[in-house]
Amino acid sequence: MPTRTSVPRWVVAVAAIGALFVLLPLAAMVLRVNWAEFVPLVTSEASVDALWLSLRTSLAATALCIVLGVPLALVLARATFPGQRLVRSLVLLPLVLPPVVGGIALLYTFGRRGLIGEHLDALGITIAFSTTAVVLAQTFVALPFLVLSLEGALRTVGTRYEEVGATLGAAPSTVLRRITLPLVLPALVSGAVLSFARALGEFGATLTFAGSLQGTTRTLPLEIYLQRETSPDTAVALSLVLVVVAVVVVGIAYQAGSTDFLRSSFGSRSASRRADDA
Amino acid sequence: MEKLSALAIGAVLAVALAGCAGTADTPAESTPAAADALRGSITVFAAASLTATFTELASQFEAAHPDTTVELNFAGSSDLVTQITEGAPADVFASADTKNMGKVTDADLAEGDPVDFATNVLEIAVPPGNPAGIDNFADLAGPDVKLVVCAPAVPCGAATVAVETASGVDLAPVSEESAVTDVLGKVTSGEADAGLVYVTDVIGAGDAVEGIEFDESAEAVNTYPIVALGDSEAPDVAQAFVDFVAGDEGRSVLEAAGFGAP
Numbered sequence: 001m002p003t004r005t006s007v008p009r010w011v012v013a014v015a016a017i018g019a020l021f022v023l024l025p026l027a028a029m030v031l032r033v034n035w036a037e038f039v040p041l042v043t044s045e046a047s048v049d050a051l052w053l054s055l056r057t058s059l060a061a062t063a064l065c066i067v068l069g070v071p072l073a074l075v076l077a078r079a080t081f082p083g084q085r086l087v088r089s090l091v092l093l094p095l096v097l098p099p100v101v102g103g104i105a106l107l108y109t110f111g112r113r114g115l116i117g118e119h120l121d122a123l124g125i126t127i128a129f130s131t132t133a134v135v136l137a138q139t140f141v142a143l144p145f146l147v148l149s150l151e152g153a154l155r156t157v158g159t160r161y162e163e164v165g166a167t168l169g170a171a172p173s174t175v176l177r178r179i180t181l182p183l184v185l186p187a188l189v190s191g192a193v194l195s196f197a198r199a200l201g202e203f204g205a206t207l208t209f210a211g212s213l214q215g216t217t218r219t220l221p222l223e224i225y226l227q228r229e230t231s232p233d234t235a236v237a238l239s240l241v242l243v244v245v246a247v248v249v250v251g252i253a254y255q256a257g258s259t260d261f262l263r264s265s266f267g268s269r270s271a272s273r274r275a276d277d278a
Numbered sequence: 279m280e281k282l283s284a285l286a287i288g289a290v291l292a293v294a295l296a297g298c299a300g301t302a303d304t305p306a307e308s309t310p311a312a313a314d315a316l317r318g319s320i321t322v323f324a325a326a327s328l329t330a331t332f333t334e335l336a337s338q339f340e341a342a343h344p345d346t347t348v349e350l351n352f353a354g355s356s357d358l359v360t361q362i363t364e365g366a367p368a369d370v371f372a373s374a375d376t377k378n379m380g381k382v383t384d385a386d387l388a389e390g391d392p393v394d395f396a397t398n399v400l401e402i403a404v405p406p407g408n409p410a411g412i413d414n415f416a417d418l419a420g421p422d423v424k425l426v427v428c429a430p431a432v433p434c435g436a437a438t439v440a441v442e443t444a445s446g447v448d449l450a451p452v453s454e455e456s457a458v459t460d461v462l463g464k465v466t467s468g469e470a471d472a473g474l475v476y477v478t479d480v481i482g483a484g485d486a487v488e489g490i491e492f493d494e495s496a497e498a499v500n501t502y503p504i505v506a507l508g509d510s511e512a513p514d515v516a517q518a519f520v521d522f523v524a525g526d527e528g529r530s531v532l533e534a535a536g537f538g539a540p
Contacts, residue, residue: 211453
């Protein structure tokens with residue numbers, strides 16, 4: 001056999017167990033799906049409402065992640081200021097926080113008696129129990145994924161082309177728009193897709209902060225949690241739908257990630273050409 | 279080479295599985311005990327709403343029978359049913375409703391008939407000071423009241439629907455939660471103006487909420503049954519614990535927590 005890898009055989013064996021550990025539960029779940037009833041179960045009004053709400057809110061959360069996360073990643077990667085390391089760690093905190101803790105934190109920020117919510121409530125704006133609350137909860141847990149992948153990419157591509165652009169007279173905003181963002185576009189895409197996937201799976205913060213009402217705040221994970229109580233068949237069927245959507249989404253993110261190197265070297269060439277033009 | 283890898287994987291897996299299986303069995307204490315000396319360890323699966331009372335009852339039971347150990351597992355009744363029917367090692371099951379108990383008896387997992395040992399009724403919970411000025415059940419339907427209830431799929435939600443139907447009041451909640459504790463959380467945090475929970479939840483929450491009783495709650499009385507399970511390795515202890523909970527000691531502990539008589 002010509003294939004010789006440097007990985008010891010026992011590592012491969014343990015790796016296989018690791019892979020099985022992830023795949024077996026999924027397979028076990030698929031085996032429990034009631035295929036005869038699958039279509040009626042996942043197309044019930046409550047199921048469709050939940051799926052539709054999940055897709056809408058996750059898209060909104062992803063957009064919010066891009067709007068807030070791109071500047072955040074730029075500042076963390078390019079600027080230097082006191083306490084930068086601390087800010088960086090804090091921004092990543094939602095990655096490790098239990099979701100319920102995130103929900104409680106959001107509650108005391110945007111809730112009726114919260115830090116900001118109190119003032120919003122006085123203005124007649126209530127966030128709790130609204131679809132907005134779902135989007136906020138999803139954005140809170142998904143934002144680190146975008147910041148993390150974009151910041152890494154920004155550090156990897158370096159500042160060479162940006163400096164050239166600047167010496168040739170491009171204003172900072174022009175450099176950002178014409179050089180920096182095109183360079184890190186693949187990372188931005190994969191970061192956004194990961195954020196979307198994370199938002200789609202958000203459960204604890206939504207339940208704690210947003211509540212659960214069909215069509216308004218009951219996202220797919222919440223519907224699954226509720227259905228488990230009365231109709232395990234529906235819960236399993238919807239879980240499968242969620243898994244399939246997540247697999248597709250993560251697959252897209254990997255696709256964007258794998259072309260990252262290729263695209264960025266290609267992108268850098270065109271960016272330098274643009275810098276020449278300037 | 280591939281065959282060798284497969285063998286290696288198989289071997290490691292087999293070892294791992296054997297390790298897991300080994301811990302599952304506990305040696306059965308088959309010493310024939312003296313007529314009145316209870317001996318052995320049992321695991322009690324109890325509804326989450328029984329957490330405080332059953333923790334106390336278990337330690338009282340252990341004090342009364344020094345050679346016994348009572349392990350407790352609390353979760354939502356339907357979660358417990360799933361665990362029991364999937365083969366979790368349980369000796370006693372205490373359900374928060376007769377419906378979930380029915381699933382266990384239907385599956386022929388119970389030893390004897392379940393005994394009803396407590397009841398619970400709904401009560402309105404409001405944040406301290408009652409900012410929305412709720413006085414009775416009909417007030418919950420007010421247009422500006424942010425009301426949180428349990429979803430119809432869970433027992434407290436089914437009770438809510440029963441009261442709603444019986445009273446003719448049309449509730450428009452802002453959220454239908456999956457668990458009564460989530461409803462309580464929305465009220466204690468002040469997000470909701472009112473929530474429908476059990477009277478025991480209001481008592482358990484202490485000063486965090488105020489409770490408002492309402493007559494219509496009699497339309498949905500929730501009954502708690504308990505039963506010893508057939509697979510028990512200490513059936514005497516399991517039955518003794520069931521009797522203990524349904525007896526005088528159990529009654530007084532449950533009553534203090536707000537549970538009604540069966």
